[in-house]
Amino acid sequence: VEEGSRFSAQTLSVLAALCAEPRAWRHGYGIAKDTGLKSGSLYPILIRLADRGLVEARWEEEQPAGRPRRHLYRLTSDGLAAATAALTAVPAAPAGMARSRRAAVPRRLAGEGS
Amino acid sequence: VTKRLAWILGAGARLLPPGRRQWAEAVGAEAGEVAAGWPRLCWLAGGLWLVFREANVVRKFVYWLGVGAVAAAAAWVVWLTWRTYPAADPLAVTDRVRVGVGAAALVVLPWVGRRRGWFGPVGRSITARLVRVAGCVAVCGTGLAVVRMDSPLFSGPHGPGPFSLSREIAALVVLGVTLAALAVARARWADADPSLLWAVVGLAGAVILVVVPVQALAVVYVAGILAATSRRSPVANASLAAGAIAGLAAGLAATLAFDAAGGDDSYAILLLFGMITMLFLLAAVAGAAAAWRLSGTGDPEELRAARALQGLLAGAVAGAVCGLLVTNFVILAGMVLMVIGPLAGLGGGVVGGAIVADHPPEARPDRSWAAGLFVLRS
Numbered sequence: 001v002e003e004g005s006r007f008s009a010q011t012l013s014v015l016a017a018l019c020a021e022p023r024a025w026r027h028g029y030g031i032a033k034d035t036g037l038k039s040g041s042l043y044p045i046l047i048r049l050a051d052r053g054l055v056e057a058r059w060e061e062e063q064p065a066g067r068p069r070r071h072l073y074r075l076t077s078d079g080l081a082a083a084t085a086a087l088t089a090v091p092a093a094p095a096g097m098a099r100s101r102r103a104a105v106p107r108r109l110a111g112e113g114s
Numbered sequence: 115v116t117k118r119l120a121w122i123l124g125a126g127a128r129l130l131p132p133g134r135r136q137w138a139e140a141v142g143a144e145a146g147e148v149a150a151g152w153p154r155l156c157w158l159a160g161g162l163w164l165v166f167r168e169a170n171v172v173r174k175f176v177y178w179l180g181v182g183a184v185a186a187a188a189a190w191v192v193w194l195t196w197r198t199y200p201a202a203d204p205l206a207v208t209d210r211v212r213v214g215v216g217a218a219a220l221v222v223l224p225w226v227g228r229r230r231g232w233f234g235p236v237g238r239s240i241t242a243r244l245v246r247v248a249g250c251v252a253v254c255g256t257g258l259a260v261v262r263m264d265s266p267l268f269s270g271p272h273g274p275g276p277f278s279l280s281r282e283i284a285a286l287v288v289l290g291v292t293l294a295a296l297a298v299a300r301a302r303w304a305d306a307d308p309s310l311l312w313a314v315v316g317l318a319g320a321v322i323l324v325v326v327p328v329q330a331l332a333v334v335y336v337a338g339i340l341a342a343t344s345r346r347s348p349v350a351n352a353s354l355a356a357g358a359i360a361g362l363a364a365g366l367a368a369t370l371a372f373d374a375a376g377g378d379d380s381y382a383i384l385l386l387f388g389m390i391t392m393l394f395l396l397a398a399v400a401g402a403a404a405a406w407r408l409s410g411t412g413d414p415e416e417l418r419a420a421r422a423l424q425g426l427l428a429g430a431v432a433g434a435v436c437g438l439l440v441t442n443f444v445i446l447a448g449m450v451l452m453v454i455g456p457l458a459g460l461g462g463g464v465v466g467g468a469i470v471a472d473h474p475p476e477a478r479p480d481r482s483w484a485a486g487l488f489v490l491r492s
Contacts, residue, residue, distance in 0.1 A: 029144040039141050040160030044167060047137055071140030
């Protein structure tokens with residue numbers, strides 16, 4: 001990721017959720033609960049982040065009883081660096097965004113960002 | 115309802131390319147975790163929205179609508195060649211063959227390029243899809259112009275001339291011999307100089323253009339449109355857009371100028387010269403814009419070469435678009451422009467690209483919006 005990359009408020013919230021436990025594998029519904037995003041917004045963001053090599057994804061290896069296998073996500077090392085940089089610069093990043101979008105960035109971003 | 119939505123999501127996931135399918139399946143796999151009722155319904159609906167977006171449903175639908183319009187236009191023009199000529203008109207065959215060859219090119223060449231190759235599949239960008247559909251419709255428009263010019267049921271003072279089977283056969287023979295020679299040359303002399311092969315192709319093309327000009331232009335333009343808008347095309351999106359805009363502007367101005375001249379042949383050469391000059395200048399602007407859009411790759415020499423190439427290609431696109439547009443309205447001058455236009459545009463594009471080629475790449479925002487992911491590089 002080039003220096004100076006900025007992300008949307010929604011993407012920042014996803015990065016913040018993944019940053020909370022960088023080495024842990026998270027599932028989509030858990031991230032959705034943390035960020036308040038609907039599946040129709042969350043998954044396209046995860047796809048683009050994965051396309052850019054910022055997020056890695058895999059299926060659960062073992063079939064759990066009583067539910068389907070989950071698709072799991074976590075930040076790559078590049079993703080962690082980019083997320084840390086982006087979350088540190090949160091006040092500056094959403095400068096060009098609408099007020100409502102800026103407001104959507106969870107307050108805890110700043111605390112969890114690094 | 116949620117069960118049905120889950121089933122539709124599972125079925126819809128199969129529409130996605132393999133690399134994307136797992137994401138839709140992931141939404142379905144998580145649905146059981148979501149509280150039953152409205153929340154689960156919303157979750158699954160989001161999954162369907164994901165499938166809709168990732169499968170590019172709207173883009174594909176609009177493109178195939180455009181392809182249908184091209185097919186309808188081609189069928190209509192072919193029907194007109196039968197409808198507007200009296201059955202006993204001995205000259206009718208000439209235009210039926212001309213239009214038939216153009217229609218056949220519109221059917222056969224996309225079929226040939228349905229797999230990865232020079233002619234297709236179409237590029238993923240909206241620009242490529244728009245240019246491909248609009249270009250093919252314009253080719254149909256030239257067929258309509260031919261019918262209108264030659265048909266005795268319209269004003270047509272220019273007769274198409276009697277049908278010449280020998281000319282058609284001669285063109286086919288030249289084409290066949292050229293293709294065979296190229297195949298042999300590639301098989302026996304793999305390290306043959308490409309410029310020599312291109313010279314042979316150019317010479318054969320010139321001969322065919324003289325023998326059967328309308329048919330040759332129709333086939334070459336259809337092939338050019340498909341090649342320029344295919345996924346493997348060397349023409350960058352910015353070059354395609356810049357060339358198309360410049361060509362439309364030049365073509366519109368030329369059409370209005372020829373229309374204003376009102377068929378006064380005494381100024382025809384002067385007017386044509388003025389149009390070519392204008393096209394050259396607009397192509398230079400398009401070439402410069404296309405070259406400027408290329409950002410640095412790290413190697414100055416590589417960047418300079420890439421910029422020069424995109425300038426050249428944008429200019430050629432501008433010339434071709436101009437010629438094609440004018441032919442739809444002022445057929446004789448337009449067909450001259452269909453030949454000279456791309457050459458003039460190519461020259462203008464080379465000049466425009468060369469002016470910008472040595473200009474150092476400027477740091478400028480490269481923004482993208484994608485599914486809520488906003489990236490601004492500076």
